[in-house]
Amino acid sequence: MNSQSYFPNYYAVEDIFVTQEKVECKVNTKLLKMGFLDSGADTEDLNPGRTINLPLWYIKELKVNNPYFTVCVPEIYKNVHKAVCEAETTHIELGKLHPYFYEYGRYLTPYDRNHVVGKIVFETMRQRVRHLLDISKNATDTGKPEHRLDDIENKLYESGVKTSHLYVNWLRMKFNNIAASEMVQEHTKKRKRERRSDANDSPEQEHKRQTL
Amino acid sequence: MSKSNKMFADKAFELVKELQRSSQTIPPFDDDGVRQVLEEIKAIFEENCAQAANYSTSGDRTLWPLLNFRHAALQRNKRCLLSYLHQRLQRIKALRWEFGSIIPADIKTNLCEPEVTFFNKYSKSLASYMRSIGDGQGIDLTGDLRPPKSLYIEVRCVEDFGKFELEDGEVIYLKKNSQHYLPRSQVETLVRQGILQHIV
Numbered sequence: 160m161n162s163q164s165y166f167p168n169y170y171a172v173e174d175i176f177v178t179q180e181k182v183e184c185k186v187n188t189k190l191l192k193m194g195f196l197d198s199g200a201d202t203e204d205l206n207p208g209r210t211i212n213l214p215l216w217y218i219k220e221l222k223v224n225n226p227y228f229t230v231c232v233p234e235i236y237k238n239v240h241k242a243v244c245e246a247e248t249t250h251i252e253l254g255k256l257h258p259y260f261y262e263y264g265r266y267l268t269p270y271d272r273n274h275v276v277g278k279i280v281f282e283t284m285r286q287r288v289r290h291l292l293d294i295s296k297n298a299t300d301t302g303k304p305e306h307r308l309d310d311i312e313n314k315l316y317e318s319g320v321k322t323s324h325l326y327v328n329w330l331r332m333k334f335n336n337i338a339a340s341e342m343v344q345e346h347t348k349k350r351k352r353e354r355r356s357d358a359n360d361s362p363e364q365e366h367k368r369q370t371l
Numbered sequence: 372m373s374k375s376n377k378m379f380a381d382k383a384f385e386l387v388k389e390l391q392r393s394s395q396t397i398p399p400f401d402d403d404g405v406r407q408v409l410e411e412i413k414a415i416f417e418e419n420c421a422q423a424a425n426y427s428t429s430g431d432r433t434l435w436p437l438l439n440f441r442h443a444a445l446q447r448n449k450r451c452l453l454s455y456l457h458q459r460l461q462r463i464k465a466l467r468w469e470f471g472s473i474i475p476a477d478i479k480t481n482l483c484e485p486e487v488t489f490f491n492k493y494s495k496s497l498a499s500y501m502r503s504i505g506d507g508q509g510i511d512l513t514g515d516l517r518p519p520k521s522l523y524i525e526v527r528c529v530e531d532f533g534k535f536e537l538e539d540g541e542v543i544y545l546k547k548n549s550q551h552y553l554p555r556s557q558v559e560t561l562v563r564q565g566i567l568q569h570i571v
Contacts, residue, residue, distance in 0.1 A: 339565040
């Protein structure tokens, strides 16, 4: 599959995933007929003082200092702040905190009045990227540290592993073989599985090899 | 407006999410989902139109935030829908490069009508482009993705393929598990399609 370099365009799936996230907001003014946004209230209007979760795709359409809502910066960025100060970000399980930690933070930066989110996002990446390089160079079969990486890190990790694999193959001059393309491999695997469940025979059965 | 826990544009997001999550080469086209999203867009649009008309007569600004929200939802729906179609087209394009000009039947059933047309047209333009380059001889861009080091390669047949005619007119019979020593340039496509296996 052709992978594009990560830059959120209109069709970017990652960006759509990030903007689907909910943000906690405080309502500032009475908003007529918008009570449906608040699952806890049964009035038709949205009353000031309530806290509701709104999707990012709506929030980002509004001005930062709009009169309707105040965005509350999520706890996760506050906790990381502590870790950044203690300089131990490589041990944070970022993927567990938020699967799109950096992108989400990037969207929230303008709403943060203390101006820490931007710094946190930058610092965290700066400290972790080196570690990322190390683990992708020394990838083992024991599996990838999935839950510890955020989406962007995961992609970096995967392309790191792939590159180092290609490099090793090149050094060993093993790169000349033609292999079945990825999609074809997937497809045949699927077909084999189906056939196996259908007839319960083993397609791997070794026949005597014939040579013409 | 109905008061439900379901948020606007959730259905459209589902479409994108399902496509991303599916492990199939290309999942079936979600006719029903797309229709639902289109209906939601239409409903939102109509409500907004009515409200806008109301505003221009009364000049009542109190409902602006609602109008704004619904407009954002509309845009969101559109974006998700377009992204869904776009992602599928990307995969369909990849099909052309990986499977060649004929899509396996079981994948083809998952495409919708316009997508099949797209594939055929894409395939055609790619073919005519490849014919147009290379000093009038044409170059097969899907071949020789890695620089060849030998003219002949040893291959093993993974499945029964049947007769295969080489460029010099010789016909060989590709039977499962048979091994052959063949010109690389002529069998590369078959290897890429998983019919032959390159042995070193």
